[in-house]
Amino acid sequence: MTVASFTYQALDSTGKLIKGSMESESADAVAQALSVRRLTPTSITKAGSGLQREIRIPGLKKRTKPKDLAIITRQFASMTSAGLSILRSLAILEEQVSKPGLKAAIARVRADVRHGATLSAAMGAHPDHFPSLMVNMIKAGETGGFLDDALSRIATMYEADAELRSKIKGAMTYPVIVLLFSLLLGTGVIVFIVPVFEHMFAQLGGQLPLPTQILVTLSHNAYWWVPLLLVASIGGFIAFRKTYRGNDAFRLRVDRIKLKVPVFGPLFTKIALARWARNLGTLLQVGVPALQALEVVGGTTGNAVVAAAMDDVRAAIRAGRTMSEPISKQAVFPPMIAQMVEVGEETGQLTEMLDKAADYYDHEVKTATDALTSAMEPLMVVVLGAVIGSMVLALYLPMFTIYQNIGS
Secondary structure, eight states: OOOEEEEEEEEOTTOOEEEEEEEESOHHHHHHHHHHTTOEEEEEEEEETTEEEEEOOTTTTSOOOHHHHHHHHHHHHHHHHTTOOHHHHHHHHHHHOOOHHHHHHHHHHHHHHHTTOOHHHHHHTOTTTSOHHHHHHHHHHHHHTOHHHHHHHHHHHHHHHHHHHHHHHHHHHHHHHHHHHHHHHHHHIIIIIHHHHHHHHHHHOSOOOHHHHHHHHHHHTHHHHHHHHHHHHHHHHHHHHHHHHHOHHHHHHHHHHHHHSTTHHHHHHHHHHHHHHHHHHHHHHTTOOHHHHHHHHGGGSSOHHHHHHHHHHHHHHHTTOOSHHHHHTOTTSOHHHHHHHHHHHHHTOHHHHHHHHHHHHHHHHHHHHHHHHHHHHHHHHHHHHHHHHHHHHHHHHHHHHHHHHHHO
């Protein structure tokens, strides 16, 4: 394998940025060599012919997934409860984490803590890896002197969230694969099979039926409409995602529509309510003030409708009213939620009632996803059969016409 020259930037154990160069077979080999030297790479650049090409480390600028957060917080809680210092625990976490982006963030957190920053403040400087929900819970744990318990509850919360996401992905995997297979198969028939039949029809003569003529027209123009459709789909997805993330009003409209979509709308609602109840209950349980907890939890449900509802709830609490009163007026919250919150406020067991609500909706999501998966499997088979069957029928229609002409 050819050896090339690479320049790199990396962080040492104190968070100091180090620049250098190295000759190696690949960027991955450079990253591995730096890891052996206890350096965390932030960028690796290949040099050649006066030009430089940056090779980005996968996941470096991506948000950390709940599953990864659950793992590191569980490990963090175990180490601190065993008597290890925060700095020592962070050093061990840094060694164990394999994802470069998260590894670099932990290294910076450790450096900031070493220089006198609190753990919550150090983590708060890296929102892509440590969400505000996690930071606020750690801050409450530091203030109240129960950091170990706070970390344990964070781990439990993210484990439940990761399990919820896994259920949703499992329910959607089969229909997505079947849909993509249908599109690829249909495109293959149009591009490769239809021209063969067209040549045969031309030799037999006669006028093609309308469905067959449509397939032939699509086949003739496949050289431009297939790439155009692919580019338009990718571009539309990117534009939608960018607008959804950057425009609050647009996101609120989209999320309202999501909750009203047949079949999937109730599932989206249950997912948002499960996250809301779980996260709010956990925040309140570790001592985060109610107003601050409501502000944080609105953005963790994945739905702008719930986040907007939390603004109304916060305004009501500032005015001296209970939490259950404004919740009962929000359409996104079913009466059961409002009643459970009201009972929790009256009995002083609000966090317990929120945990029970979260467990209930977690079970509802599991039941709904299982039912959806069972219903989607035969439906997708029917869709696939309809797509392929309609194409086969369109290709064989001219033969039926020819046989009729021969018979007459």
